[in-house]
Amino acid sequence: MTPMDFLLLTKGPLFSVAIAIFALGILIRLAEILTLGRAKNYAAARGNEVIPGLKTVYRRFNPDPGTFKRSPFDVIVGTLWHVGFVVALLLFIPHVELIKSTLGIGWPGLPNPVVDAVTAITLLGLIAALIHRLTQPVKRFLSTKEDYLIWAVTFLPVLTGYLAYHRLINPYPLALGLHILSAEVFLIVLPFTKLTHIFTAFVARYYNGAIFGRKGIQS
């Protein structure tokens, strides 16, 4: 198989397979959660559920001051690489074009040097997060093989993207093929691991906000 064959494979059939597994997988995961439902609540409500629920979805992007004070590293590094990952994913011009050709919707991207810098920061952030996971006692205690697996699966698309952009792997079709392949692995793994938090965290935050909101507290 030539590098070009490899690239065509990753861009063609593998991409379709990955997208299908990802989309179906996520739908199943969300259905598994939502169909469980909630028991009827007979207690007289003090507050609304929907508005506090939606507010909590937003508010958990900004930690409370106490958490920031006690865990500044988690907050700063965590926010940095999450934002970096999303920026690189959604605002890199070739990605925008891919999305446009797949879904038919597009938006303006960021200049390449900006995305490049963001990617570098994201890589550093992810490495720092891994070191933290290996050394901070609570994280180390909680971490399972899955946590390290999803770290790797998240790290590789960013790394291969960076290497391909800087032509650090040659020939280029191989570099690009590896990048696409790693993105496909990410998509396939996503519905079966805690990477689902990308979607379910919004559901979780909503429920949290709604449960507290009913009692008159904005959580």
Add this chain to the structure above:
Amino acid sequence: MTQGANSFSLTRGLNAWREEIDAPVASFFSSCVHCGLCAQACPFYVETGDPKYTPIHKLEPMRLLWEQEYTLWGKLKKAVKDRIDAQLGRQPRPLITDEMLEEWEPLLYDSCTMCGRCSMVCPVGNDIHYMIRKAREGMVASGHAPEGLIAASVRAVKTGSPMGLQWKTLEVQIKHVETATDLEVPIDKAGADYLVLLSSMEIINFPEYLEAITKIFDHAGVSWTLSRDCFEATNAGVQIGSKDIGAQLVQRVVDAAEQLGVKNVISPECGHAYTGIRWEGPNMIKRAYPFKVFHIIEVLDQLRAEGRIQTEGKEMDRLSMHDPCNLARKSGVVKQQRSLMDLVAGDFVDLEEHGEYQWCCGAGGGVSSNERAEELKLAAFKRKKAQIEEVEPERMVTMCATCRTQLEEGLEEFNMDIPVVGLTEMIADHLVEKEESEKP
């Protein structure tokens, strides 16, 4: 707590969990990325530094059940494992064992007050204390609840009080209050506006409370009554985590309220009694109440807002306040106690993290009824102590008998000379005396 240990089994425990797993629980377990930030929100972790006290870790057995039975991936993994076991002709290893639950019992009971602080900080939005409450259902059903809580539950079901306190004890106190105040303590007055409940701990440790509300309600002209059939507000079922016991106990309150035809029920200065009756009760008996439920602080603040409480003079020493988790974070009562403090406190300073972000005293959620948890209870108190040291108050004010006892004992343990007072009593101390002519 019906037929002794034989009626509990692992199967029953797992079934209880199956009943408890709902959409929020599934969304929470799906979202946890093991970031560990919940540990930083938990006084038991913060003060011991032991990672096993990380809140989300306390739910690991229930999470295993969820993963295996409520996710496609988990079901697939189980099918493959079963296949392999069958091929090799060996018994499948059980996912959750009694030994495992025994190991988790101290995590779910001794080192968690269900204060809910972790639920406020989790970045993915997991309401962890919501799940701990549910997890305890399975612990009770499988026979893995702490002895102290089992004993309290048995006493509550048998005698009506978790401390085994009887009406005649309360009656003596009522007589005492009547003599001291020259006022009547109304008993079984049908059609009163408010049915007042008490907690055994209050009756024993803080008799000032009953005297205080007797004075305040007379002052404000509130129509109220006690019920001979049901004076106990606390609910051991809520603490141990048994909806069956909880429902039995709450039904007594509902029966008494309905029999007397009261419009409102007042929960005393006790945290879990309030959340038990206010939020859990209707769901445990599976119907809405024909009356409203208030914490005494809500009622006092309402009276204040209506101008029915006239006070004179202020406390001039430096006061700070401990918000009970059940009242503030878990029930949305945060402003009321502060408006009341404004009435009577001349030098009030809030703890830095207060209201919905307050730190638990370390004794709630059944920890104080669980002798095995003594050491952890004191360890967790150190967070509160640190908060108190920051603002250096001369006295602390609170509105929960468990918090108050914990603060008193904890402060004494660390040789800190800071008395603790109940807010209701403090208000009662400042009521404007009635003119002689107004007295009945």
